[in-house]
Amino acid sequence: MIQMEKYDVAIVGGGVAGLTAAIYAAKAGKQTIVIEKQDRLGGRAITNKKKGAYFNLGGHALYHGDALATFRELGLHMQGNQPSIDGYGIWKGELSTVPTGVKSLFTTPLLSWKGKMEVAVWLGKLGKLDTHHYDQISLREWIEANLHDPMVRNLFYALFRTASYVVAPDLQAAGPVLKQLQNSLQGVMYLDRGWGALVDELRKKASEYGVHFLTNNKVKCIEHQKGIVQHVLCEDGTKVRARNIIVTTSPAIAYQLVPHAEATALHTWKEQAIEVTAACLDVALRRLPKPKQQFVYGIDQTVFLSNQSRAAYLSEDGAQVISMFKYQGMETNPEKDLQELEQTLDLVQPGWQSELVVKQYLPKITVCHDFMHIKRQENPGPAVPEINGLYVAGEWASHGELLADASTASAKRAIEHILLLEEMERTPNYEHRDIV
Ligand SMILES: Cc1cc2nc3c(=O)[nH]c(=O)nc-3n(C[C@H](O)[C@H](O)[C@H](O)COP(=O)(O)OP(=O)(O)OC[C@H]3O[C@@H](n4cnc5c(N)ncnc54)[C@H](O)[C@@H]3O)c2cc1C
Structure with missing residues (x-):
C-alpha cells in the first residue's frame, strides 16, 4: 500500500469543480491534492482534437455567470469571442428568422403583431426581473402566468431549453433558468481551442x-x-489521508464511495437528483454551404445548432466547427436522435456531407447530474453534515446556479466552509456548531 503524507484538502475528481476547489484551497495556503480517475484532467470540460478540429464533449458556451467571474478573478487567460445571436428557428420543418433584436422582431414571420408586441415588452423587462421571486414555481407555471401568445410561449420554451439543456418544464424551477436567460442576454463566450484550453489554464x-495531482487513479472509498x-x-491501494475531502463526482458515485452513506444527506441528494442528458453531433466542414445559417433553435423540435467557429478558433485549417444538440428529456433513442440531428444539418447546411472533414457523435452524455427542480428537498452541500470534513461540489451541488457556474460556485462554497470552520476553531471559547 502506498501511504501518502497528510493533506489539508483532498479532492476527488479533476473537472472544473475539482480544479477550482483546488486552486482556492491552495491559494489559502492549504496542502492540496486532486485525485482523478482518468489519465487527464478536465472531466466533461475536455476537448479532443480530431483532424485539426477542436471538439468539446458537445458544444460549450461560457455564460456571464459565476464561472466566468471566477476564472477572471483567478486571472486565467481566456481567449475567444462572443457570437452574434442573430439566428433562425425551425418550425414545421422550415427555417424562419427568430426575434433577437428590433430588426428581426419586425421581420420574423413567426409572430403576429400582438405576439411581436409581447416579445418587445419582455425583451425590455427580462433583464430587470428579480428572478428569485420565481424559485419555487415551475417553468410552465411561470410561462403560463406571464406569456399569452402561443408562439411567444413556444419561443421562450426554446430559449429556456437552450440556456439550461433541460426539457422538463413542469419540474424545472423558473427562477434559476430565468437568471440564466438574463445572463445569456449579456452574450456568451466561445473559447478558442475549446474548453480544454480553459482546463489547461486551471491546471497551470x-x-x-x-497543488499535487494524482491522475489515472480511481478512488474506491472515503473512510470516516x-x-x-x-x-x-x-x-491501486494508495491511501491519501486528509483533514478535508471534497467529492466532485456525481451524487450516485459520491454515495457509493462513502460507507454508511444511507445515514447521511448524501442519500437525499442522490435520491432527489434528476439527470439531464443530450445527444451531441459535432462536425467540421471545409466550408458552409449556407454561410448565413449559423445559429438555429428548434421551436417544435428539441434541437439546437451553432457554428462555434463564427466566434472562436476551433480548427487549424479554417474548417468550420458546428455543434448540435438533441435535448433528450426523459426519453432517449440514440439512433433516432442522430437521424434528427442529421436532418437538421440537411435543412440548415444542405450538402454538408460533401464538405465533411470529421465528425463526433455522443449518443447520450450527462450534461448535469441534477438541476434546480421543484421536487428538490434541499440544495446539496457544501458540507455533508453528518461527517466532519466531508464536502461535495459539482454542477449538481447547485444553490441556484446552472452548469459550469454551479461547478465553480459549489467548489468555492466548500472551500469557504472549510476556511470558516478553521477560523472558528482558532478562536477562543469555540464550540462546534453547524455553519449554515
Ligand atoms: C454536452 C454538454 C454541453 C455543456 N454545455 C455547457 C455550456 O454551454 N455551458 C456551461 O457552463 N456548461 C456546460 N456543460 C456543463 C459543464 O461541462 C459541466 O458543468 C462541468 O464540466 C462539470 O464539471 P464538474 O467538475 O462539476 O464535473 P466533471 O467534469 O464530471 O468532473 C468530475 C470528475 O470526477 C472524476 N471522477 C469520477 N469518479 C471518480 C473516482 N471514483 N475517482 C477519481 N475521480 C473520479 C471524473 O473522471 C471527472 O473528471 C455542458 C456539458 C455537456 C456534457
Missing part, C-alpha cells in the same frame, strides 16, 4: 499554487470514523 494555476473523515482509498 493550480500547479503554480502547489466517529463522524470524522479519515482518508481516501484508491483502487
Whole structure:
C-alpha cells in the first residue's frame, strides 16, 4: 500500500469543480491534492482534437455567470469571442428568422403583431426581473402566468431549453433558468481551442499554487470514523489521508464511495437528483454551404445548432466547427436522435456531407447530474453534515446556479466552509456548531 503524507484538502475528481476547489484551497495556503480517475484532467470540460478540429464533449458556451467571474478573478487567460445571436428557428420543418433584436422582431414571420408586441415588452423587462421571486414555481407555471401568445410561449420554451439543456418544464424551477436567460442576454463566450484550453489554464494555476495531482487513479472509498473523515482509498491501494475531502463526482458515485452513506444527506441528494442528458453531433466542414445559417433553435423540435467557429478558433485549417444538440428529456433513442440531428444539418447546411472533414457523435452524455427542480428537498452541500470534513461540489451541488457556474460556485462554497470552520476553531471559547 502506498501511504501518502497528510493533506489539508483532498479532492476527488479533476473537472472544473475539482480544479477550482483546488486552486482556492491552495491559494489559502492549504496542502492540496486532486485525485482523478482518468489519465487527464478536465472531466466533461475536455476537448479532443480530431483532424485539426477542436471538439468539446458537445458544444460549450461560457455564460456571464459565476464561472466566468471566477476564472477572471483567478486571472486565467481566456481567449475567444462572443457570437452574434442573430439566428433562425425551425418550425414545421422550415427555417424562419427568430426575434433577437428590433430588426428581426419586425421581420420574423413567426409572430403576429400582438405576439411581436409581447416579445418587445419582455425583451425590455427580462433583464430587470428579480428572478428569485420565481424559485419555487415551475417553468410552465411561470410561462403560463406571464406569456399569452402561443408562439411567444413556444419561443421562450426554446430559449429556456437552450440556456439550461433541460426539457422538463413542469419540474424545472423558473427562477434559476430565468437568471440564466438574463445572463445569456449579456452574450456568451466561445473559447478558442475549446474548453480544454480553459482546463489547461486551471491546471497551470493550480500547479503554480502547489497543488499535487494524482491522475489515472480511481478512488474506491472515503473512510470516516466517529463522524470524522479519515482518508481516501484508491483502487491501486494508495491511501491519501486528509483533514478535508471534497467529492466532485456525481451524487450516485459520491454515495457509493462513502460507507454508511444511507445515514447521511448524501442519500437525499442522490435520491432527489434528476439527470439531464443530450445527444451531441459535432462536425467540421471545409466550408458552409449556407454561410448565413449559423445559429438555429428548434421551436417544435428539441434541437439546437451553432457554428462555434463564427466566434472562436476551433480548427487549424479554417474548417468550420458546428455543434448540435438533441435535448433528450426523459426519453432517449440514440439512433433516432442522430437521424434528427442529421436532418437538421440537411435543412440548415444542405450538402454538408460533401464538405465533411470529421465528425463526433455522443449518443447520450450527462450534461448535469441534477438541476434546480421543484421536487428538490434541499440544495446539496457544501458540507455533508453528518461527517466532519466531508464536502461535495459539482454542477449538481447547485444553490441556484446552472452548469459550469454551479461547478465553480459549489467548489468555492466548500472551500469557504472549510476556511470558516478553521477560523472558528482558532478562536477562543469555540464550540462546534453547524455553519449554515
Ligand atoms: C454536452 C454538454 C454541453 C455543456 N454545455 C455547457 C455550456 O454551454 N455551458 C456551461 O457552463 N456548461 C456546460 N456543460 C456543463 C459543464 O461541462 C459541466 O458543468 C462541468 O464540466 C462539470 O464539471 P464538474 O467538475 O462539476 O464535473 P466533471 O467534469 O464530471 O468532473 C468530475 C470528475 O470526477 C472524476 N471522477 C469520477 N469518479 C471518480 C473516482 N471514483 N475517482 C477519481 N475521480 C473520479 C471524473 O473522471 C471527472 O473528471 C455542458 C456539458 C455537456 C456534457
